[in-house]
Amino acid sequence: xxxxxxxxxxxxxxxxxESVIGLLSPAGPGFSGPVSVTVGPDGMLYVACRAxxxxxxxxxxSRCTRDGDFLDQFGTWGEEPGEFIWITDIxxxxxxxxxxxxxxxxxxxxxxxERNYSRRIGEQGNGPGQFDRPSxxxxxxxxNLYVVDTLNHRVQVLTxxxxxxxxxxxxxxxxxxxxxxxxxxxxxxxxVYITDWxxxxxxxxxxxxxxxxxFGVSGDGEGQFNRPNGITVDSAGDIYVCDWMNDRVxxxxxxxxxxxxxxxxxxxxxxxxxxLDASPDIEAKLELASQNIEIKRRFYRPVxxxxxxxxxxxxxxxxxxxxxxxQKLIA
Amino acid sequence: MAGTDRALMxxxxxxxxxxxxxxxxDRYCELGYExxxxxxxxxxxxxxxxxxxxxxxxxxxxxxxxxxxxxTEFVYRMNVYAGSRPLQEKxxxxxxxxxxxxxxxxxxxxxxxxxxxxxxxxxxxNFRDLLLGLAKxxxxxxxxDNNFNHKGAPNENWGRELLELFSMGVGMxxxxxxxxEDVKEAARAFTGWTxxxxxxxxxxxxxxxWLFRYVPEDHDDDEKTFQGETGNFNGEDIIxxxxxxxATARFISRHLYNFFVADEPQxxxxxxxxxxxxxxxxxxxxxxxxxxxxxxxxxxVLFNSDHFKSQExxxxxxxxxxxxxxxxxxxxxxxxxxxxxxxxxxxxCRYMGQDLLNPxxxxxxxxxxxxxxxxxxxxxxNFVADQVGNINQPGxxxxxxxxxxxxxxxxxxxxxxxxxxxxGHVQLHEKNKEHLxxxxxxMLDQHSAFVAGSPEDxxxxxxxxxHTMKMIGSTRExxxx
Numbered sequence: 001x002x003x004x005x006x007x008x009x010x011x012x013x014x015x016x017x018e019s020v021i022g023l024l025s026p027a028g029p030g031f032s033g034p035v036s037v038t039v040g041p042d043g044m045l046y047v048a049c050r051a052x053x054x055x056x057x058x059x060x061x062s063r064c065t066r067d068g069d070f071l072d073q074f075g076t077w078g079e080e081p082g083e084f085i086w087i088t089d090i091x092x093x094x095x096x097x098x099x100x101x102x103x104x105x106x107x108x109x110x111x112x113x114e115r116n117y118s119r120r121i122g123e124q125g126n127g128p129g130q131f132d133r134p135s136x137x138x139x140x141x142x143x144n145l146y147v148v149d150t151l152n153h154r155v156q157v158l159t160x161x162x163x164x165x166x167x168x169x170x171x172x173x174x175x176x177x178x179x180x181x182x183x184x185x186x187x188x189x190x191x192v193y194i195t196d197w198x199x200x201x202x203x204x205x206x207x208x209x210x211x212x213x214x215f216g217v218s219g220d221g222e223g224q225f226n227r228p229n230g231i232t233v234d235s236a237g238d239i240y241v242c243d244w245m246n247d248r249v250x251x252x253x254x255x256x257x258x259x260x261x262x263x264x265x266x267x268x269x270x271x272x273x274x275x276l277d278a279s280p281d282i283e284a285k286l287e288l289a290s291q292n293i294e295i296k297r298r299f300y301r302p303v304x305x306x307x308x309x310x311x312x313x314x315x316x317x318x319x320x321x322x323x324x325x326x327q328k329l330i331a
Numbered sequence: 332m333a334g335t336d337r338a339l340m341x342x343x344x345x346x347x348x349x350x351x352x353x354x355x356x357d358r359y360c361e362l363g364y365e366x367x368x369x370x371x372x373x374x375x376x377x378x379x380x381x382x383x384x385x386x387x388x389x390x391x392x393x394x395x396x397x398x399x400x401x402x403t404e405f406v407y408r409m410n411v412y413a414g415s416r417p418l419q420e421k422x423x424x425x426x427x428x429x430x431x432x433x434x435x436x437x438x439x440x441x442x443x444x445x446x447x448x449x450x451x452x453x454x455x456x457n458f459r460d461l462l463l464g465l466a467k468x469x470x471x472x473x474x475x476d477n478n479f480n481h482k483g484a485p486n487e488n489w490g491r492e493l494l495e496l497f498s499m500g501v502g503m504x505x506x507x508x509x510x511x512e513d514v515k516e517a518a519r520a521f522t523g524w525t526x527x528x529x530x531x532x533x534x535x536x537x538x539x540x541w542l543f544r545y546v547p548e549d550h551d552d553d554e555k556t557f558q559g560e561t562g563n564f565n566g567e568d569i570i571x572x573x574x575x576x577x578a579t580a581r582f583i584s585r586h587l588y589n590f591f592v593a594d595e596p597q598x599x600x601x602x603x604x605x606x607x608x609x610x611x612x613x614x615x616x617x618x619x620x621x622x623x624x625x626x627x628x629x630x631x632v633l634f635n636s637d638h639f640k641s642q643e644x645x646x647x648x649x650x651x652x653x654x655x656x657x658x659x660x661x662x663x664x665x666x667x668x669x670x671x672x673x674x675x676x677x678x679x680c681r682y683m684g685q686d687l688l689n690p691x692x693x694x695x696x697x698x699x700x701x702x703x704x705x706x707x708x709x710x711x712x713n714f715v716a717d718q719v720g721n722i723n724q725p726g727x728x729x730x731x732x733x734x735x736x737x738x739x740x741x742x743x744x745x746x747x748x749x750x751x752x753x754x755g756h757v758q759l760h761e762k763n764k765e766h767l768x769x770x771x772x773x774m775l776d777q778h779s780a781f782v783a784g785s786p787e788d789x790x791x792x793x794x795x796x797x798h799t800m801k802m803i804g805s806t807r808e809x810x811x812x
C-alpha cells in the first residue's frame with residue numbers, strides 16, 4: 001500500500017495517476033464516504049461526504065486545496081434549514097453559491113459564497129419544483145439549475161431560486177425515459193448528459209431536453225456499464241463516466257467512442273502519511289498484508305468525477321474515502 | 332384450503348421464516364403444505380435482492396464501519412427477504428446463534444457480515460462444508476484466536492469450541508463426547524490456519540475484509556491422534572472425523588429442534604438432559620447420515636413430521652427479538668425500499684436483548700423463556716404497538732382496508748377475528764379473545780363499529796382496528812411463534 005505502482009497509467013496510456021487526497025475521518029483532514037467532488041470558484045476542492053448514519057458528524061462538505069491541504073468544512077447532519085442527511089451532490093451557480101442536494105429531505109440547500117446557509121428549495125412530491133430523492137445537480141450556461149429527480153425518473157430545470165421552468169423524462173427505457181437517473185453534467189454548449197443509472201446508459205439532450213444521443217449497454221466491457229453515476233465533460237469534449245459497480249471510470253470522445261479506462265492506482269496521501277507516521281504498528285500490519293495490495297489501490301465504487309482545464313481528473317473514490325487524481329497526458 | 336390447514340401453513344411460515352402476511356398465506360395455501368415446504372427449502376430459486384439499490388442509498392454498507400450499521404444491514408436483509416426467501420434468512424440467524432461470533436472482539440463489521448453471507452449461501456447445504464468454511468472464516472479465526480495458533484505453540488481456543496459448541500457438544504446420554512487430548516490434537520491440526528491482514532482499524536482508507544491464509548511452514552504436520560484415529564492430520568481431516576460422529580448428528584439435530592420446533596434446555600445441560608422429543612431427534616440423526624450431512628434434508632424431514640405439524644407445537648416457542656422485529660416489519664410491508672429510519676428501527680433487537688452480531692459470548696444467546704424479562708417484555712410489546720398502530724405503514728393500511736372491505740358492520744368479535752387473520756393467522760386462546768372483546772366493547776360504548784356510514788364512522792372503525800392490532804401484539808400468542 002505504501003509502495004507506489006511502478007507505472008501508474010491508464011489502460012490506453014492517456015492518463016497518469018498523480019496523487020491522492022484522503023483519509024477516513026469524520027471531521028477535519030479526511031473524508032467519509034465522498035459522493036461528490038468539484039472545484040469551486042475559489043479554485044479549491046469541495047468534497048461532499050455522505051458518511052455513516054451512525055456517525056452523523058461525518059456528513060459535511062469539506063474544502064481543501066487541490067494538492068491536499070485541509071481548509072475547512074460546512075454543513076451538519078439534520079433536517080433543519082442548513083442541515084442535510086443523505087447528501088448526493090454539490091454544484092456552484094454563477095454567483096458562487098453552492099447548492100447541496102439531500103435525498104433524505106428531498107430538498108436542495110443553498111449556501112452563500114462564505115458557505116453560510118442561505119435558503120433551500122423543493123419538497124417531497126412529484127409536482128413541478130418537487131423532488132423524490134434528488135441526486136445530480138448542474139448549472140447550464142444560462143444560469144439555470146438542472147436537477148436529477150431520481151424516483152420521479154425525470155430532470156427538472158429551475159431558476160436559481162427554485163422556480164420551475166421545465167422538465168423531461170418518465171420511467172422507462174425508451175429514448176428520453178429514465179430508470180432512477182443519478183449523475184448529470186452540462187458541456188460548454190449547454191448540452192446535458194444524464195447517467196441513466198438502472199438502464200446502464202448515458203443519454204445526451206440539448207438544454208431544452210430534446211434527445212440527442214445515447215450510449216452504453218449493461219456489461220463490463222468497453223463502452224458497457226454497470227450502474228453509471230458521476231459524469232463530466234472536459235474542454236476537449238471528452239466524456240468521463242463513473243462506471244460505479246464495475247469500479248472504474250470510462251473515458252469517451254465526444255462521439256461516445258471509447259477512449260480509455262481508469263481503474264485506480266492509489267498510493268499514499270499526505271493525511272494518511274501523517275497518521276501512519278504516528279501509528280507505526282498499523283503501518284507494519286498493512287505492510288504484512290500480501291493478498292489485497294492491489295485491491296487497496298483500485299477504485300471502490302467511484303461516484304463522482306470532475307475535470308479541470310489543466311487536465312487534472314478528480315475521482316471521488318467513495319468506499320475508500322479519498323479522491324484519486326489523474327493527469328491527462330494527451331489532449 | 333381448510334381453516335385448520337391455513338393455521339398449519341401459518342405455523343410453518345412462523346418457524347421457517349418470520350411469519351406471513353395474509354396475502355402470502357393465500358398463495359402458500361394454494362400451493363399446499365408439501366409444495367410450500369419444498370419452495371421454502373430452496374430459497375436460491377426465488378428472486379434476489381436489488382443490491383444496486385441497496386448500495387445506492389446505504390452507501391456505507393459495503394464496509395459497515397460500526398456495529399449499529401452492521402446490525403441494521405442484517406435486519407434489513409432479513410426483512411426484505413422475509414417474503415421471498417424466508418428460510419435463507421432464518422438459517423443464517425440459526426447459525427449465527429450456534430457459531431456465535433461477536434464484534435465486541437472482531438471489530439471488523441464487513442468481515443463478520445461476510446460470515447453471515449456464508450450462512451445464507453451454505454447454511455442449508457452440507458454440514459461438513461459449512462464447518463470447513465467456518466474454520467477458514469477470518470472473523471471466526473480472529474474471534475477464537477486461531478491466528479495465534481502456531482506450530483510448537485498451539486492455542487486451543489478454536490479447537491475446543493469447535494468440539495464443544497460447534498459440532499459434537501460436551502456429551503450426550505450422560506457420557507463425554509471427547510477428551511482433553513482430543514482438544515489439544517485438534518488445535519495442533521489447525522496450526523497455520525490464519526488471516527492475511529488483521530488490521531482492525533478503518534484507517535487510512537477504510538476497512539478491507541480480511542482474507543484466510545494458510546501458512547504451511549507454521550503448520551504442525553506431525554502425527555496426531557483424534558477420536559481414536561491416528562494420522563498426520565490437517566484441519567480438514569479433523570472436520571472429516573468430527574462430522575461422522577454420532578455425537579455430531581445428535582448435537583445438530585437438537586439444535587435444529589430447539590430453533591425450529593420447541594425450546595429445549597440451554598445447550599450446556601444437553602450432556603445430562605435428554606431431548607424433549609427423542610423419537611424425532613432419532614429420525615433427524617438418521618437423516619443426517621443418510622443425506623450425507625445435508626441440513627436441507629434434515630429440515631425437510633422436520634417440517635413434514637407429525638410432531639412439527641401438531642397443535643402441541645404451535646405458539647409454543649418464544650420468539651427471539653430478531654423474530655419479533657423482522658416479523659412485525661414484514662407484516663407491515665415497510666422498509667422493502669431503502670429508508671433511513673431503518674437504522675433506528677433495527678435497534679429494537681438490541682433493546683429487546685439480542686444485540687445481533689454481538690452475542691454475549693461464544694455460547695451465543697440463551698433462548699426460550701430467557702428472552703423474556705420485565706424490561707425486554709415492555710420493549711417487545713411497545714415495539715409491536717408502535718409499528719402496527721401506525722396507519723401510514725403500507726402494510727397496516729392494507730390490513731385495515733381489507734378488513735373494512737369485508738363487511739358493512741363489524742362487531743368486536745369479528746374485528747378481533749379479522750385482525751388475527753391479518754396479522755398472520757394468529758390463534759388466540761379463548762380467554763384472551765374474551766379479554767380483547769371486552770376492551771373493544773368499552774371503546775365502542777357497547778356499539779358495533781359501523782364501517783359503511785359517515786367518514787366519522789370509518790375513522791372510528793379504523794381506530795378500533797388499530798387498537799385491536801396493538802392489543803394482539805401484546806398477547807402471549809403473538810410474542811410466541
